[in-house]
Amino acid sequence: MTAPDPRDSDPRDREALTGVAAGRRRRRERRGEQPMVPKAEFTSYYGRPVIKPPVWKPLDIAGYLFLGGLAGASSALAAGAGLTGRPTLARNAQVAAVGAIGLSVVALVHDLGRPARFVNMLRVAKPSSPMSVGSxxxxxxxxxxxxxxxxxxxxRLPRLGLLAGLGAAVTGPAVAGYTAVLFADTAVPAWHDGHRELPFLFVGSAAVAAGGLGLATAPLRETWPARFLACAGAVTELTASRLMNRRLGMVAEPYRTGRGGRLMRIAETLTVAGIATAVLGHRSRALSALAGTALLTASAATRFGVFEAGMDSARDPKYTSLPQRERLRAGEGSRAVTG
Structure with a gap:
């Protein structure tokens, strides 16, 4: 028995095909098979970040976010409680607002290094600058x-106090939410790309904190506005978080992994548990206080989680470069279709 002559076979079987031709032939021969070579991962020169991460101190800036949100939402809660005849809740919320905004300014000045830097930001009013508007x-x-x-x-001076309280209630939500605009105005991928949802996330988290404080400190008969505010804030925060994670794609990974992801999961768990406890235990003073403590902790964890997720996305070059490449490809494809 003799071996077959190689010259009798189809010459195309002996061709060394590469590139697109080889790919087409493999697709014709083996439908449905996946490539054996894994997709290459992006790395930058020497693994250095593409953008410079912010030099903000975590405790100062994340604490500033939480305290500012607590203050702004507490002023809104105090106005509602005062107008509906709940004096203890109104007083507690107003005192909490003053203490929180004072501590937040201290944290901001500590991060800036000296008070003169904060004062210098008031020399010019620049509507296009979130930092100037926030100051x-x-x-x-x-x-x-x-x-x-x-x-x-x-x-003393009850009428003047009423006007001041209403003014604080009007400006309070802006104080609670402007930091989201400030973060989104940076080049940090997890913050910048989440510019649509971050304001709702921050305002919702602030409402959760103020509602939790009211549940923890006010008499049981006066806690209904705090419970309602906490529930509304929780729905807003959780919805904004889910929408942001779905829309951002790979850029949302820092919100699910690492230190930022752990904090965000803790915040979500405590928020759901706190709201459930507040609703089911609305007749128990101990359960209301427990729910309020959980909601306050959840709001703080949310702010620290957002901060850590942004820092992680700034350190990893793939969150900066890969989305840019995808946007360039999408732009080239749309121009080709238009042409």
Whole structure:
């Protein structure tokens, strides 16, 4: 028995095909098979970040985010409680707002290094700068919140205190949410790409914190506005978080992995548990206090989680370069279709 002559076979079987031709032939011969070579991962020169991560201190800036949100939402809660005849809840919320905004300014100044840097930001009003707008918001909101609290605690100048409280309630939501615009205005991928949902996430988290504080400190008969605010804030926060994770794609990975992901999962778990406890235990003072503590902790974990996720996305070059490449390809494809 003799071996077959190689010359009798189809010449195309002996061709060394590469590139597109080889791919087409393999697809014709073996439908449905996956390539054996894994997709290459992006790395930058020497593994260095493409952008420079912010030099902000985690405790100062994440604490500033949490305290500012707590203050702004507490002023809104205090106004609602005062107008509906719940004096203890109104007083507690006003005092909490003053304390929180004072500590938040201290944290901000500590991160800046010296108070003169904060004062210098007030030399010019620049509407296009979130930092400038935020500095002026703090300068307007702080005295209003302080005047309302002093009037309520001392019982003096009640009309002036009422006006100050209403002014703080109007500017409070802006204080709670402007930091989201400030973060989204940076080049940090996890913050910048989440510019649509971050304001809702921050305002919702602030409402959760203020509602939790009200549940923990007010008499049981006056906690209904705090419970309602906490529930509304939780729905807003959780919805915004889910939408952001779905829309951002791979850029949302830092919100699910690492330190930021752990904090975000803790925040979500505590938020759901706190709301369930607040609703089911609305007749128990102990359960209301427990729910309020859980909601306060959840809000703080959310702010620290967002901060850590952004820092992780800034350190890893793939979150900067790969989305840019995808946008360039999408732009080239749309121009080709238009042409």
């Amino acid at each position: 002026w918001l703090l300068s307007v909101y702080g005295p209003l919140a302080g005047g309302a609290a002093v009037s309520t605690v001392t019982g």
